[in-house]
Amino acid sequence: MATKRQLSLPVDRAFRLAALVRQGKAVRLIEIVMWSVLVRLLLATVTTERALSVLDALPRRSPRGTSVDVPAQRWFKLAGACLGQSLARSQYLRMHGCPTDVVIGVRGSLESFAAHAWLPEYDRAGDDFVEIRRIRR
Numbered sequence: 001m002a003t004k005r006q007l008s009l010p011v012d013r014a015f016r017l018a019a020l021v022r023q024g025k026a027v028r029l030i031e032i033v034m035w036s037v038l039v040r041l042l043l044a045t046v047t048t049e050r051a052l053s054v055l056d057a058l059p060r061r062s063p064r065g066t067s068v069d070v071p072a073q074r075w076f077k078l079a080g081a082c083l084g085q086s087l088a089r090s091q092y093l094r095m096h097g098c099p100t101d102v103v104i105g106v107r108g109s110l111e112s113f114a115a116h117a118w119l120p121e122y123d124r125a126g127d128d129f130v131e132i133r134r135i136r137r
Contacts, residue, residue: 032071032092036078039088043080052135055087061095068096070122083117090119090137100137105129 042051071092079088086102093100104117107128118125 028069028071029075031095032075032088033078035088035091035095036076036084039079039084039091043084043087048083051087055091055094056137058091058095060097068093068098070098073123086117086119086123089122090135093119094137102135102137103131104133104135105131 039051039055042054046054071089073085073089076085076088076092079085083102083104090100090102100119100121102117103120103125104115105125106113106115107126107130108114116125116129
Protein backbone atom coordinates (compact mmCIF):
# COMPACT_ATOMS: atom_id res chain seq x y z
CA MET A 1 0.00 0.00 0.00
CA ALA A 2 1.29 3.45 -0.94
CA THR A 3 2.19 5.87 1.82
CA LYS A 4 0.88 9.41 2.00
CA ARG A 5 4.32 10.73 1.01
CA GLN A 6 4.48 8.45 -2.07
CA LEU A 7 1.06 9.65 -3.19
CA SER A 8 2.01 13.29 -2.76
CA LEU A 9 5.12 13.07 -4.99
CA PRO A 10 3.21 13.09 -8.32
CA VAL A 11 1.03 15.90 -7.03
CA ASP A 12 4.12 17.92 -6.05
CA ARG A 13 5.60 17.36 -9.50
CA ALA A 14 2.36 18.41 -11.16
CA PHE A 15 2.29 21.64 -9.14
CA ARG A 16 5.93 22.37 -9.99
CA LEU A 17 5.26 21.75 -13.70
CA ALA A 18 2.20 23.99 -13.57
CA ALA A 19 4.33 26.72 -11.97
CA LEU A 20 6.91 26.37 -14.74
CA VAL A 21 4.21 26.66 -17.39
CA ARG A 22 2.82 29.79 -15.75
CA GLN A 23 6.31 31.31 -15.71
CA GLY A 24 6.96 30.41 -19.33
CA LYS A 25 9.90 28.21 -18.34
CA ALA A 26 8.41 24.96 -19.64
CA VAL A 27 8.47 26.29 -23.20
CA ARG A 28 12.10 27.30 -22.72
CA LEU A 29 12.99 23.84 -21.41
CA ILE A 30 11.22 22.13 -24.32
CA GLU A 31 13.11 24.36 -26.75
CA ILE A 32 16.45 23.54 -25.08
CA VAL A 33 15.71 19.80 -25.28
CA MET A 34 14.64 20.13 -28.92
CA TRP A 35 17.84 21.91 -30.00
CA SER A 36 20.00 19.52 -27.98
CA VAL A 37 18.47 16.41 -29.57
CA LEU A 38 18.53 17.90 -33.09
CA VAL A 39 22.20 18.87 -32.84
CA ARG A 40 23.15 15.49 -31.39
CA LEU A 41 21.36 13.68 -34.23
CA LEU A 42 22.95 15.92 -36.86
CA LEU A 43 26.47 15.46 -35.49
CA ALA A 44 25.94 11.68 -35.31
CA THR A 45 24.75 11.40 -38.92
CA VAL A 46 26.45 14.10 -41.01
CA THR A 47 29.66 16.12 -41.01
CA THR A 48 30.00 19.18 -38.82
CA GLU A 49 29.91 21.41 -41.90
CA ARG A 50 26.65 19.85 -43.10
CA ALA A 51 25.15 20.12 -39.61
CA LEU A 52 26.05 23.82 -39.55
CA SER A 53 24.47 24.41 -42.95
CA VAL A 54 21.24 22.72 -41.79
CA LEU A 55 21.16 24.80 -38.60
CA ASP A 56 21.95 28.02 -40.48
CA ALA A 57 19.11 27.35 -42.93
CA LEU A 58 16.56 27.52 -40.11
CA PRO A 59 14.97 30.96 -39.74
CA ARG A 60 15.48 33.18 -36.74
CA ARG A 61 12.40 33.51 -34.58
CA SER A 62 13.27 36.84 -32.98
CA PRO A 63 14.92 39.90 -34.50
CA ARG A 64 18.54 40.63 -33.68
CA GLY A 65 19.17 42.44 -30.44
CA THR A 66 16.31 40.86 -28.51
CA SER A 67 17.29 40.29 -24.89
CA VAL A 68 17.28 36.68 -23.77
CA ASP A 69 18.28 34.84 -20.62
CA VAL A 70 21.28 32.74 -21.54
CA PRO A 71 20.83 29.17 -20.32
CA ALA A 72 23.81 27.52 -18.66
CA GLN A 73 25.71 24.94 -20.68
CA ARG A 74 24.63 22.16 -18.29
CA TRP A 75 21.05 22.47 -19.62
CA PHE A 76 22.27 21.20 -22.99
CA LYS A 77 23.71 17.85 -21.82
CA LEU A 78 21.47 15.93 -24.24
CA ALA A 79 23.49 17.43 -27.11
CA GLY A 80 26.50 15.30 -26.17
CA ALA A 81 30.02 16.58 -25.65
CA CYS A 82 31.16 20.20 -25.62
CA LEU A 83 30.86 20.69 -29.40
CA GLY A 84 27.25 19.53 -29.44
CA GLN A 85 26.40 21.55 -26.35
CA SER A 86 28.01 24.69 -27.77
CA LEU A 87 26.24 24.31 -31.12
CA ALA A 88 22.87 23.66 -29.46
CA ARG A 89 23.32 26.61 -27.14
CA SER A 90 24.41 28.89 -29.98
CA GLN A 91 21.39 27.76 -32.02
CA TYR A 92 19.08 28.56 -29.09
CA LEU A 93 20.64 32.03 -28.82
CA ARG A 94 20.56 32.52 -32.60
CA MET A 95 16.86 31.71 -32.70
CA HIS A 96 16.31 34.39 -30.06
CA GLY A 97 18.19 37.02 -32.06
CA CYS A 98 21.51 36.83 -30.19
CA PRO A 99 24.29 35.94 -32.62
CA THR A 100 27.31 34.33 -31.02
CA ASP A 101 30.50 32.52 -31.99
CA VAL A 102 31.45 28.92 -31.30
CA VAL A 103 35.18 28.50 -30.73
CA ILE A 104 37.03 25.21 -31.10
CA GLY A 105 40.41 24.97 -29.46
CA VAL A 106 43.10 22.42 -28.71
CA ARG A 107 45.83 22.00 -26.13
CA GLY A 108 48.56 19.60 -25.22
CA SER A 109 50.92 17.42 -27.16
CA LEU A 110 50.72 14.06 -28.88
CA GLU A 111 50.74 12.33 -25.50
CA SER A 112 48.10 14.50 -23.82
CA PHE A 113 45.94 16.04 -26.53
CA ALA A 114 42.60 17.68 -25.68
CA ALA A 115 40.03 19.60 -27.70
CA HIS A 116 37.22 21.81 -26.45
CA ALA A 117 34.38 23.95 -27.85
CA TRP A 118 32.82 26.93 -26.10
CA LEU A 119 30.95 30.21 -26.56
CA PRO A 120 33.50 32.94 -25.77
CA GLU A 121 30.88 35.54 -24.86
CA TYR A 122 29.42 33.32 -22.14
CA ASP A 123 31.95 30.61 -21.24
CA ARG A 124 35.53 30.61 -20.13
CA ALA A 125 37.90 28.00 -21.51
CA GLY A 126 41.29 27.35 -20.02
CA ASP A 127 44.04 29.77 -21.02
CA ASP A 128 46.05 26.90 -22.44
CA PHE A 129 43.57 26.21 -25.28
CA VAL A 130 44.69 27.50 -28.66
CA GLU A 131 41.84 28.60 -30.91
CA ILE A 132 41.86 26.69 -34.20
CA ARG A 133 38.42 27.61 -35.51
CA ARG A 134 35.76 30.26 -34.86
CA ILE A 135 32.27 29.64 -36.22
CA ARG A 136 30.13 32.76 -36.51
CA ARG A 137 26.52 31.91 -35.69
